[in-house]
Amino acid sequence: MPLPFDDLEPVVLSVIVPAYNEIAVLELCHRRLRGVMEGIGLPYELLYVDDGSHDGSGEALMALASQDRHVRTIRLSRNFGKEAAITAGLDHARGEAVILIDADLQDPPELIPDMLAAWRSTGADVIAMRRRHRSGESWFKRGCAHLFYRLLSRLSEFPIPEDTGDFRLLSRRVVDAIKRLPERSRYMKGLFAWVGFPTHEILYDREPRAAGHSKWGFFGLVRLALEGVTSFSAAPLRWVTGLGLVTAAAGAAFGLFIVLRTLQGHPAPSGYPSSMAMMTFLGGIQLLSVGLLGEYVGRIYVETKQRPRYLVRDMGETAGRPASRRENGQEPCNEEA
Secondary structure, three states, X not given: OOOOOOOOOOOOEEEEEEEOOOOOOHHHHHHHHHXXXXXXXXXXXXXXXXXXXXXXXXXXXXXXXXHOOOEEEEEXXXXXXXXXXXXXXXXXXXXXXXXXXXXXXXXXXXXXXXXHHHHHHHOOOEEEEEEEEEOOOOHHHHHHXXXXXXXXXXXXXXXXXXXXXXXXXXXXXXXXXXXXXXXOOOOHHHHHHHOOOOEEEEEEEEOOOOOOOOOOOHHHHHHHHHHHHXXXXXXXXXXXXXXXXXXXXXXXXXXXXHHHHHHOOOOOOXXXXXXXXXXXXXXXXXXXXXXXXXXXXXXXXXXXHOOOOOOEEEEEOOOOOOOOOOOOOOOOOOOOO
């Protein structure tokens, strides 16, 4: 179990900000978040999770935590990925409501009051922010994201909101439910939907990055898409099985056709190009099937090792607070829930 920060005062609203090499935008991000939270007037905490940055982001966040009593910082021992960073934030958040937001400011902090108002008025446990427009992104990325969300929604055995990222509000009982889930390989957007609590959507326009550049390359997005599909659906395995049956039936029918024509006195068909085309086609299907099966087996392999989802390097909080458990001689937080 993680060792949380000391419960020094009640917190109504926790804001989790995962960050990886975001030094160019951290100051602006904190200034905007702080302005919004002060305007709300509720007890709050800003929980920054540094996911093994190597551009000075971790040091900047630790310094920020020592100066601002509302800021707490968790530095992971290395880059475990955004899903692990979000998990670390959820494990340590103390608020009755928890908001997830990226440090790049593509999701405007100024919408937080609207999320809080919807949480109070609707009684929903999840306030999901659905993207109406994605500024600053190429048509290719927007198109791929559009197709992926709809494909995942149709493959999944339960509804996963389309065009909805990590920007959302979660009630305490949703956070507690997520913390009970044991899997190591995580696709958080799917897990938020899987727990099944009442959800209310708010449409918004996503802004361009305030500074810096995206850490998600093409292959990183493909890997995340595979993670989402294999985490919440076995349909691809059934599709491959169906494709194998259709291919086998077509091959058997073609073989029977050749035998019957030969018995009727027609010459047997020949041709090197057609044979190579058929062999290449069948070989491609076999490799695709083995690769897909390997994705599922790989997930089982990861889960059986039971390694922690993340390891914590250190934590930061305002100087002058009562001594933390680590300072009192207890073990540092280095495991997941």
